Amino acid sequence: MAGGGGGGGGGEELKLLGHWGSGFALRVRLALYLKGVHYSYVEEDLRNKSDLLLRCNPVHKSVPVLIHNGRPICESQIILQYIDETPFFSGSGSTCTLLPADPHERAVARFWAAYVDNEIGAPWDKAFRAGTEEERAEWMGKVAAAVPSLERGLSECTDGGRNGCFFGGAGGVGYVDVVLGGVAPYVHAMEKVSGLRLFDGEKTPLLAAWLERFGELEVARAVLPDVDRVVGYVRMIHAKNTAKAAAE
């Protein structure tokens, strides 16, 4: 299966091991689309992982893994930075850079990207794995509690919304947008699954606008899965973990 739009170099071998529902893998697909490079995509069965995945990521055994000319790169944010730092990915006519050139702006972007992983993604993952509705609600409460700080971060990056609506500020979609972009379908899905509106127009207007505008981008429409499919996936995982906990 071919990835993004544009160019890509001759003789380079690029393969992504992913899973359609993995927010981490979706980030990488967003970035590769923005860079306009072609790659082969391998959908992993996470209940029966391929030998290639286990060989390429023996430590975490998780997607995404990007394999560039036979050499694996693991961990989504590390892959994004690899894509941004390797000349091949800028050689296809794309002028998109994820991290800005200024070192302090790079640090700010890395800060908010780490925040998304540690304060939003980590408790969300615990909610995903929880065995009871109460436990899930408790972890999702932690996710919700972390959102207002992210709103302040977006406000800083966009000068209160005067400088565009993305974390990349005047530069448009950037590193943090791609990192958060993988989460976007789940933000929508949670509203349908449990009524939880994480990026609320009244409480966090900049993030609510971000969610809408990000979803309208060509890259998002091309890469991100349909929300209803995510809703079904979330319900299936919740049901499986509830049954598993009840049986223990």
Next chain:
Amino acid sequence: MAGGGGGGGGGEELKLLGHWGSGFALRVRLALYLKGVHYSYVEEDLRNKSDLLLRCNPVHKSVPVLIHNGRPICESQIILQYIDETPFFSGSGSTCTLLPADPHERAVARFWAAYVDNEIGAPWDKAFRAGTEEERAEWMGKVAAAVPSLERGLSECTDGGRNGCFFGGAGGVGYVDVVLGGVAPYVHAMEKVSGLRLFDGEKTPLLAAWLERFGELEVARAVLPDVDRVVGYVRMIHAKNTAKAAAE
């Protein structure tokens, strides 16, 4: 208090908010020493944090924070990359770079540095905060279980020890070494506190050699605290958290 050895630029203002016992702050001090830049160091009282710290790191309220010409940078690994990417820090005659130039080697270094934080540092922090000896032992068991993979990582980076003894391989001390370097005093201290030899000469000979050789470096002798002081600190924290848990 002045930091590292060499140069430093004129008219630049550089301040580090740290704590002598913070492995995260120690990383930054190791890096600044290696870069040979002067800076002013502010020791924070973590029970009574300064207004400057709270203003500079309102999200996490934690050390280290590097303040460069009035602009704060938070989170130790983000600070290390800022130091590595900002021309000022290489302008003092130091030829030390933390991350290698090759994008794939950079990805490998970032992978192992993240591994140190997530698989070693995170459970260690839980052990530190635990209220009972059993709970502490359980978390330290997770730390110990994560060490063999790190040994394999060091083996890859050094070609089984044929290419030096540091994660920086032929380049000598690099990014992962500095990240792990902040943990080194605690590896020694745990042996005295609880008899746990995390980097064992028989089970993980490369890490055991790393620990010894890293400790012999001028930068380690200049920056890292005395092990006995760390032992006292660890015992004090354990006693405080045990008493707190017993009172709850």
